[in-house]
Amino acid sequence: MTLNNDSGEKMGPLAGIRVLEMSNIGPGPFCGMLLADLGASVLRVDRPVAGDLGLAIDVRFDLLNRGKQAVAIDLKHPDGVQTVRDLAARADLLIEGYRPGVMERLGLGPDLLLADNPRLVYGRLTGWGQHGSQSAMAGHDINYLGVTGALASIGAPGGDPVPPLNLVGDFAGGSLYLAMGLLAALIEARQSGQGQVIDAAMVDGVTSMMAMHTGYRAGGIWNLARGSNPVDGGAPYYTTYRTKDGLFMAAGPVEQRFYKIMVERLGLSLADLPDRDDPACWPALRQTLQDRFATRTREEWIEVFAGSDACVTPVYDLDEAQTSVIARERGLFASVDGVPMPAPAPRFSRTAPSTPDLAADPAGVTRASLLTWGIAEEKIADLAQAGVIVGQ
Numbered sequence: 001m002t003l004n005n006d007s008g009e010k011m012g013p014l015a016g017i018r019v020l021e022m023s024n025i026g027p028g029p030f031c032g033m034l035l036a037d038l039g040a041s042v043l044r045v046d047r048p049v050a051g052d053l054g055l056a057i058d059v060r061f062d063l064l065n066r067g068k069q070a071v072a073i074d075l076k077h078p079d080g081v082q083t084v085r086d087l088a089a090r091a092d093l094l095i096e097g098y099r100p101g102v103m104e105r106l107g108l109g110p111d112l113l114l115a116d117n118p119r120l121v122y123g124r125l126t127g128w129g130q131h132g133s134q135s136a137m138a139g140h141d142i143n144y145l146g147v148t149g150a151l152a153s154i155g156a157p158g159g160d161p162v163p164p165l166n167l168v169g170d171f172a173g174g175s176l177y178l179a180m181g182l183l184a185a186l187i188e189a190r191q192s193g194q195g196q197v198i199d200a201a202m203v204d205g206v207t208s209m210m211a212m213h214t215g216y217r218a219g220g221i222w223n224l225a226r227g228s229n230p231v232d233g234g235a236p237y238y239t240t241y242r243t244k245d246g247l248f249m250a251a252g253p254v255e256q257r258f259y260k261i262m263v264e265r266l267g268l269s270l271a272d273l274p275d276r277d278d279p280a281c282w283p284a285l286r287q288t289l290q291d292r293f294a295t296r297t298r299e300e301w302i303e304v305f306a307g308s309d310a311c312v313t314p315v316y317d318l319d320e321a322q323t324s325v326i327a328r329e330r331g332l333f334a335s336v337d338g339v340p341m342p343a344p345a346p347r348f349s350r351t352a353p354s355t356p357d358l359a360a361d362p363a364g365v366t367r368a369s370l371l372t373w374g375i376a377e378e379k380i381a382d383l384a385q386a387g388v389i390v391g392q
Contacts, residue, residue: 099135150209
């Protein structure tokens with residue numbers, strides 16, 4: 001738990017908000033991390049596993065669970081289920097990312113928990129949604145992108161679709177949309193006194209994010225062929241170029257005035273270049289620009305374009321990104337006990353959140369976490385004696 005003021009309370013715009021997170025992988029924990037980053041008290045409920053608490057990575061580097069409290073509870077035991085119900089009765093928000101029906105089978109479905117706590121906002125995060133013929137299917141980010149048209153739109157001309165890591169489906173279409181839904185429902189609950197269930201499906205979120213491209217397609221200005229549109233890497237003014245040392249620069253001067261600056265800094269003349277607005281000229285223009293970028297190293301081009309409106313910047317790898325100029329000036333990364341991590345985002349002028357603590361191992365903090373959430377010490381002792389909870 002990140003303590004950041006004299007009273008020992010977490011700081012940030014969500015300070016005082018309690019979130020119960022049913023531990024899972026990826027999108028659910030990331031949503032919880034976002035809320036914890038902004039000051040919410042997030043309690044992660046893990047299931048105990050013999051000899052292992054289920055973490056696939058050293059807990060120090062489990063950044064999606066940073067800044068959270070944690071407990072390990074046996075949900076196969078009736079007292080474990082009741083303990084989670086007791087915690088949910090004290091929560092403002094709940095996050096779960098299981099397949100439809102799992103929480104109901106555990107005895108932790110929204111009907112029961114909302115009966116215990118009518119103001120609870122119960123957030124459900126899945127790939128396919130809570131209902132429908134595909135709702136029970138397994139899936140991953142690449143599958144959700146595949147059925148929404150997003151994946152087919154990403155890739156080089158004539159090449160295969162390229163997965164954009166697992167950023168778009170899991171974290172953008174899933175976690176961020178759930179976080180937005182939870183906070184919107186929390187505001188409404190403060191007015192109405194009534195909670196509700198948020199059904200956040202990654203296919204919903206990705207489809208929503210494709211709004212601009214869907215409109216362009218309907219308007220006849222977006223091609224289905226990959227790499228043939230202005231912002232999908234097809235245009236010579238929105239792509240990457242290899243430098244003399246085998247590294248890359250990202251060029252994105254979509255607007256004419258910015259494109260003119262890029263051309264000038266490259267030492268070229270607009271009059272001598274193929275028409276950038278004619279897609280038939282794109283291959284020739286791209287080759288000309290590539291030939292020019294190949295004459296200098298990435299570092300040399302960084303100096304050429306520094307401070308300009310050319311929209312040309314270096315392509316850094318994950319390690320380089322942490323030491324870049326913008327990372328230093330903006331404070332994009334923090335270091336906690338030697339572990340680098342992205343800083344909380346966005347920024348707040350008055351209720352700035354603190355740098356999160358590293359993820360907690362339930363084996364060491366279960367008792368303290370339950371106490372913080374108001375579970376009586378004698379009850380905790382009984383749960384430990386019965387083997388319902390794991391750790392100290």
